Amino acid sequence: MADARIPFLKMNGLGNDFVVFDARQASVALNPAQIAAIGSRDSGIGFDQMITVERSSAGAYAFMRIHNRDGSQVDACGNATRCIGRLLLGEAGLAAVTIETNAGLLHAFARESESNVAVDMGVPRFDWQSIPLAEEFADTTQIELQIGPIDAPVLHSPSVVNVGNPHAIFWVEDIDAYELDKLGPLLENHPIFPQKANISLAQVDSPREIRLRVWERGVGITLACGTAACATAVAAARKGLCERDVDVHLPGGAIGIEWRASDDHIIMSGETEIEFEGLLDLETLKYERTAAGDAVAEPVS
Structure with missing residues (x-):
């Protein structure tokens, strides 16, 4: 009987974590229920998104397919692009690679170390139809959107922007003063967002520093969301709250965002990590770790 196990990598960008399959030689076809089972933090590998690296039909080095933990497919994920960029840069031995996504072609390039990767996320879209x-x-x-009583809303007047996926950013004085686990699902599924939306609470600390918490559609509260950081930085600059080059601080760490004035492209850079390598049994959806990742184990005394 053929071995039903397939290799995978567990990676993260600032705690935003992924299971990565290389499907360029043999396809990896999983249904939403299987994806959700693998993504479970209680009984599966656990992830925010599942990534399959496939052959590109657009002349890019590879195509990146993205599924959320609930099995839904999405077009963009900035931290995943940085993680896949790291893998492909190392594989190709190049300083830059082009990655095809459903949101278009994205360009990843190396920074000062192998683990620090930047991605050109393209131009943000602000038109309501986009x-x-x-x-x-x-x-x-x-926009006119609020949660809570009309005369004393809990949250109101978010900025909205598309950075490969839809984002709504609420500007608050203290991002920790709100129950995002309760407000996030209500706002994600609000009728104003026909494709749902990623919901962020943003606190501007200075013209160069923003603190951020994110409810990611199809995922929930996440340690980091690259496209949310991009959307927030761009929205802050449009509102005159920040400069075009900022550090966005998420629970998982800081990510650098530059909204380049010369062409309006968003450049996102930060650390990535390979947590471990493993094998997944496609029949049982059980897995085993086969090798450690970047982290060096502490010596046993």
Whole structure:
């Protein structure tokens, strides 16, 4: 009987974690229920997104397919692009590689170390139809949306932007003062967002520093979300709250975002980590670790 086990990598970018399959030689076809089972932090490997690296049909080095933990497919994930960029840069021995995604072609390039990778996330979209929204808003730096009583809303007037996926950013004085685990699902599924939305709470500490918490659609609260960091930095610059080059501090760590003035492209850079290598049994969905990743084990005394 053929071995039903396939290799995978467990990676993360600032705690935003992924299971990565190389499907360039043999396809990896998993249904939403299987993806959810593998993604479970209680009984599976556990991840925010599952990534399959496939052959590109657009002349890129590879195609990156992204599934959320609930099995839904999404078009973009900045931290995943940085992680896959790290793998492909090392494989190709190049200073830069182009990765095809459903959101378009993204360019990853090396920074000062193997683990630090930057990605050109392209140009953000602000038009209400491109985000998309269910109704027209001429000004997407803030839209009419609130949670709570009309005269004393808990959250209100978010900025909205598409960075490969839709984002809504609520500007608050203290990101820890809100129950994001309760507010996130309500806002993610609000009728104003026909494709749902990633929900962020943003606290501007200075013109160069932003603190951020994110409820990611199809995932929940996450330690880091690269596209949310991009969306927040761009929205802050549009509102005159920050400069175009900022550090966004998430629970998993800081990520650098530059909204380049010369062409409006967003450059995102930060650390990546390979946690471990493993084998997944496609029949039972059980897995085993086969090798350690970047972390060096402490010596046993």
